């Protein structure tokens with residue numbers, strides 16, 4: 154068995170980009186009068202990572218009410234690492250939430266598929282992955298000695314992803330697998346908007362100047378910064394490292410050059426916490442590590458489209474952060 158893991162893999166994509174259905178998009182009160190509730194809001198929540206109590210507290214603080222037409226959108230990394238991924242997915246399904254896939258959701262899906270393709274024994278994979286992280290002097294669990302040929306499996310993930318995958322039901326896995334990587338939201342036009350009219354949700358980021366359809370799926374799940382190709386001023390490549398500035402700064406500069414501008418709502422960058430750019434809103438405020446869980450709440454009034462940030466303190470048992478460099482080497486897929 155080797156400890157070297159294959160490079161990051163994107164679990165098969167059923168939908169790369171989806172459009173939020175028109176009936177879920179907040180409309181000015183006059184036009185929505187005949188079509189349904191007038192107080193529709195979009196509530197977009199950053200990286201939850203199975204922190205269910207924090208999510209419940211945030212929805213309570215927002216006054217989230219599905220019956221009044223509020224719609225929940227999750228910006229990816231809904232699952233993994235935290236205490237109750239299954240409970241969070243259950244709640245998302247119950248509330249009819251929309252969401253995009255995060256790199257951790259992707260890892261959980263891939264781990265589930267890997268276990269299923271190799272006999273379906275989650276306990277074995279959890280133990281194998283845990284053994285990889287043990288010191289050389291540690292005796293492997295008895296079940297591994299009995300595993301025989303199965304112990305030659307080259308693991309694609311760390312123990313956390315197998316643990317989470319084992320907790321999710323087939324229905325929950327199916328829901329996660331069906332999530333798009335990019336969610337496009339066309340806000341009402343011809344009314345003032347604090348966000349513009351084109352809104353996109355993507356977990357990690359997008360490369361400026363590249364059409365949504367041509368974005369690299371791996372980068373959409375993992376990127377944090379942009380690298381400029383030497384001598385090619387407009388050629389930017391996505392990078393997973395934090396870089397001197399986040400990709401969002403480059404996105405904001407690019408939008409200034411355009412007539413039709415797009416605001417991106419994203420997560421993934423817990424280190425930079427809340428990011429309020431001109432055309433970028435970063436919502437990963439490190440709830441997993443004991444900080445805050447954040448929501449972007451978009452409402453439409455007669456005055457136009459307005460948005461605000463609502464936050465709660467972490468209400469779940471936090472996870473101790475690992476040093477990024479060390480984690481990079483250990484389990485590239487699970488960052």
Ligand SMILES: [Mn+2]
Pocket residue numbers: 230255256257356374420421422488
């Ligand atoms: Mn992430």
